Amino acid sequence: MEKLHFDLTGQHMPAPFAPVLVGVVGSGNLEVLLEPTAAAGCTLDITTSAHGFAPIWQAVVEDFQARHGLTGVAVSINDMGATPAVVSLRLDQAAAALSMKARA
């Protein structure tokens, strides 16, 4: 098991939202929890069952942030060996739930 932390900058501040959870901590899967924070930027706290994939996680979360550019959002992840594609999918699902909430 490994714990990773990333701080990324962003410019898109979502409307106030209740925490969002997508995915489940199952084999090859992960859960993503989005919560509002007062701080600027987007933090990501990741707990993953696998070791030694920090560079890949960095690439995946930077891609995510390049797509969404979130600020004022804390992302927490529990991962059970999901592939980068699944991680990106879950992150996008979470972000999509966020913008829907922002519109509502």
Place this chain on the structure above:
Amino acid sequence: MKRSFSESTARARIVHLLDAGSFTEILPPAERVVSPHLALLGVPSAFDDGVVIGSGLLAGQTVFIAAQEGEFMGGGVGEVHGAKLVGLFQRALIHKPAAVIVLAESGGVRLHEANAGLIAVSEVMRALLAVRAAGIPVLMLIGGANGCFGGMGLIARCADRVVMSDIGRLAMSGPEVIESSNGVEEFDSRDRALVWRTTGGKHRYLLGDCDVLVEDDMAAFRTAAVAELTHSLPLSLATLQAEHALLTDRVRRFGHCHDAMDIWQLGGIQQPESVADLEADAMLALKQHFQTMTAASGKQAQANALQPDPSDPSAAAYPTPELDALLSTLFGSDHHVCIEGDLIQGTAQVAGAPVAVVGSTHHAAIGVELALAQAHAVLETVRQHPKRPVVLLVDTQGQRLRHRDELLGINRYMAHMGCCIELARQLGHRVIGLVYDQALSGGFITSGLMADACYALPQAEIRVMRLRAMARVTKIDEARLTELSKSNPVFAPGVENFVAMGGIQALWRGDLQACLADALHSAPSQDERAALGYARGGRSLADGVAQRVRA
């Protein structure tokens, strides 16, 4: 469009079962009420510990609801997971919802925190049955790919009503466990057709272990749940006697069968091989036919319904000197406690007052016959001797790991024993458990942990699984498990660990007669084990989590 129950997550199941937008979660993910034990073993936790709980509306009525996430640790019940369920039932006693609905999907006790999980299962059973006693119906909905096994199989059969899909499975021991213990010829776990016709929704429906069979469709589950909201049937001597007669009759009629299809054929189903392909609607007609046929042939069996089965292969009577000595030490030399095969039963005097004694010996594997015989002894005590205390003497290697017992629905037989103990308690009997030798895995739940309080002798052995086997299943190095077990009581075998977690009230040393007399006098009749586990430092979270849920 049909929305599959089995392919939905626990959260999605709740959303689509309840009235739109009505669900309010208790201890939602952002609260991070997670298992501390998993991280210790190098396994990521889940923000809800694999169970979503809360309240909402079902057809306009307020219900409490819980859904287990089968993808996370197989839906296994750990300390926090179990405490959330316990807390939800306790909350129901305060707020009186129209029903409590559990969407069960679980392999049973979570091995990574096995001791906490084992105790938690018995706590959930007690809390659930207290809710039923208050006239609030409890519904189990089973339709996940991981099935409902082990401790959750027991809990499910404590509910008022069970709804299943064909995909859903309900049983005690998983086919893999039975195969690895007794060989592939006992139960071929890779034979999917065999697995499903032994444990699947259709067989359970025909036998009556599930009340409603539905398609794997959220809307169908919702319709069934709405229809079942009014079905409250608190435990009573009459209902448990009826249950006992039904289960006794089942063993007599089907106990010799080797395959579910034999049972179906005996029940008058002409083409048992066609059952696998039938839709839920067609099963309804088949069930009515099955019931009519079995009722017609069941009169004779019912006449002898309350006798233990003499054909039980384990029924060779031989008391051991150790047990004889223990009985004399506990009850003096003039007790009337007999040993018949693996069964202990009889009466004795404690401090001048009679007690009923029920138990097992020879490290008994608890199969359907033994569970029935023990339940019979408890029921007869309730019937003939109001408020007479019951002493449970525990020596079991766990539930019997046989295909045949699963075919008969052993989880229902064991749950029946648990319900009989609960009825005794509700009617004012003190129930004291004593682990005098072995207490292993699921067999311990209904034969001991359902007592008001369970005690143990210092040399007793209590465990869910040996560390070596746990290492194999969890893929965590045995040396590491051994090292961790020195400071953490949550998963390792050992009677002291169960004391630390509150599952064992105390160890008896010295004057055992005095210990027993004192226990009968002072054991709590409310379930205080979580608080005890907290005070002793063995279960730091369960009590607080349950409190937060019911607050």
